[in-house]
Amino acid sequence: LGELRAFFRVSGATGYNTNADTTCNERKRIMAIQAPEGTFDLLPGEAAFWDHFRATAFDTFARYGYHPIETPLFEQTDLFVRGIGEATDVVSKEMFTAISGGNMQKLLAGEKLKSKSRLSLRPEGTAGVVRAVVQHNLVPQGGAPAKLMYAGPMFRAERPQKGRLRQFRQVGIECLGAEEPTVDAEAIIMLMRFFVRIGIPAGDMRLLLNSMGCEKCRPAYREMVREFIRAHESEMCEECNRRADINPLRAFDCKNSECAAVMANAPKIIDHLCDDCREHYEAVKRYLDAAGIAYEEDSKLVRGLDYYTRTVFEVQVDNGMGSQNAIGGGGRYDKLAEEVGGRATPGLGFALGYERCVLALEAAGADTLVARGLDLFVVCVDDSARDRAFALVQACRDAGVQCDMDHQGRSVKSQFKLADKLGANFVMTLGPDELAAGEATLRNMLTHEERAVALDTVAAALSA
Numbered sequence: 271l272g273e274l275r276a277f278f279r280v281s282g283a284t285g286y287n288t289n290a291d292t293t294c295n296e297r298k299r300i301m302a303i304q305a306p307e308g309t310f311d312l313l314p315g316e317a318a319f320w321d322h323f324r325a326t327a328f329d330t331f332a333r334y335g336y337h338p339i340e341t342p343l344f345e346q347t348d349l350f351v352r353g354i355g356e357a358t359d360v361v362s363k364e365m366f367t368a369i370s371g372g373n374m375q376k377l378l379a380g381e382k383l384k385s386k387s388r389l390s391l392r393p394e395g396t397a398g399v400v401r402a403v404v405q406h407n408l409v410p411q412g413g414a415p416a417k418l419m420y421a422g423p424m425f426r427a428e429r430p431q432k433g434r435l436r437q438f439r440q441v442g443i444e445c446l447g448a449e450e451p452t453v454d455a456e457a458i459i460m461l462m463r464f465f466v467r468i469g470i471p472a473g474d475m476r477l478l479l480n481s482m483g484c485e486k487c488r489p490a491y492r493e494m495v496r497e498f499i500r501a502h503e504s505e506m507c508e509e510c511n512r513r514a515d516i517n518p519l520r521a522f523d524c525k526n527s528e529c530a531a532v533m534a535n536a537p538k539i540i541d542h543l544c545d546d547c548r549e550h551y552e553a554v555k556r557y558l559d560a561a562g563i564a565y566e567e568d569s570k571l572v573r574g575l576d577y578y579t580r581t582v583f584e585v586q587v588d589n590g591m592g593s594q595n596a597i598g599g600g601g602r603y604d605k606l607a608e609e610v611g612g613r614a615t616p617g618l619g620f621a622l623g624y625e626r627c628v629l630a631l632e633a634a635g636a637d638t639l640v641a642r643g644l645d646l647f648v649v650c651v652d653d654s655a656r657d658r659a660f661a662l663v664q665a666c667r668d669a670g671v672q673c674d675m676d677h678q679g680r681s682v683k684s685q686f687k688l689a690d691k692l693g694a695n696f697v698m699t700l701g702p703d704e705l706a707a708g709e710a711t712l713r714n715m716l717t718h719e720e721r722a723v724a725l726d727t728v729a730a731a732l733s734a
């Protein structure tokens with residue numbers, strides 16, 4: 271609280287001194303503000319590629335019956351605590367808390383916030399989507415499964431490094447209401463099809479598969495892992511020893527090489543599945559085999575979120591990635607709807623990380639920029655042509671043609687340079703002669719072909 275008070279030392283929630291006589295140095299400080307650590311801007315060519323990436327994903331997933339959903343960027347903190355799990359790194363260390371101005375004042379005054387006022391930026395999409403499904407009863411009893419897809423920013427206060435950001439973009443799907451293994455296999459096939467369609471070479475990807483069991487078989491297994499960790503207490507890090515009490519399976523995720531070496535010999539969940547889970551797992555594998563999807567079974571794959579039951583999977587790429595090599599992952603979560611207060615509703619989903627996919631695409635030599643393009647640039651020879659050019663570009667735009675003109679009084683030569691820079695396919699030059707004749711020359715910038723076009727038919731000529 272003391273730190274908060276110091277940070278927000280001035281009244282108001284912004285923390286800025288709103289005093290009118292801002293000094294020159296303070297102004298300079300404001301000018302130099304950069305994007306926060308672990309975030310970055312998507313500049314025009316990059317933002318256009320994100321649009322293309324998301325549209326391609328949605329087009330792929332729509333073929334499998336998925337429909338878009340949008341949920342808020344922040345939710346009640348309790349949703350993530352209950353859904354993702356209090357002992358996970360994501361919830362215990364990496365959440366960004368969102369505090370409104372009024373609530374900040376209450377906190378500073380030492381008041382406790384009601385749970386509905388305790389808000390966090392979403393670290394992932396699943397909890398919010400499941401909350402929305404429950405809140406709006408999107409899977410009525412006996413109804414068809416809800417197949418939902420989403421794309422957008424997620425927030426995790428992790429230490430930034432290559433492929434690990436504080437704000438990153440995910441594209442994901444959630445299917446609620448069906449527990450059949452066909453749902454699991456279909457989602458995995460769809461994910462792999464998308465990765466290949468967007469340009470990640472199939473040979474660069476490794477699909478890891480495991481089963482986490484269910485509430486019948488996992489408790490006994492968890493106990494076994496707890497005892498295993500206790501028996502190797504002295505060889506493992508402090509955090510893993512602490513994990514043994516709260517959630518021993520998290521020890522499989524430990525990055526410490528000594529812990530990893532010990533955990534390589536830990537009991538394997540796959541040897542301790544109940545009959546139903548084993549049957550489910552075998553069926554998922556059968557469907558994947560039939561579809562020709564290659565996978566590696568990895569009994570250490572436990573994923574970093576606590577809601578998983580049965581199938582879990584992750585796609586990794588080594589080429590160009592560094593240590594953050596998972597480009598996507600997901601699994602089944604048959605208990606999550608109940609955790610957030612809904613009726614028992616089985617579910618399965620995955621999310622893929624856009625920025626990591628871009629790294630994988632770049633490593634494979636694929637293009638991740640969409641070049642700027644323009645159908646037409648109108649060059650004005652002098653000011654007498656400006657009014658007619660202004661009306662002409664407007665008519666062209668209304669007809670669906672992407673076009674532009676100079677807005678800075680540039681010379682003819684630099685208008686041509688600008689047209690080139692903007693990637694214009696055609697350039698039309700307008701001057702007193704063209705205005706008098708009522709027609710002008712349309713020049714194809716690629717082939718250098720020229721043809722005369724009546725000024726009032728330019729839009730039709732280009733949109734044809």
Ligand code: HAM
Nearest residue numbers: 394396434435438596597598599600601619620621623
């Ligand atoms: P996740 O494995 O935590 O799963 O995240 C999915 C993907 O998001 C990762 O494979 C990675 O590509 C990307 N990602 C995660 N954290 C970062 C980060 N800090 N910086 C950049 N990229 C990152 C989930 O989020 C689950 N909600 C997936 C799911 C959906 N399970 C069931 N339904």
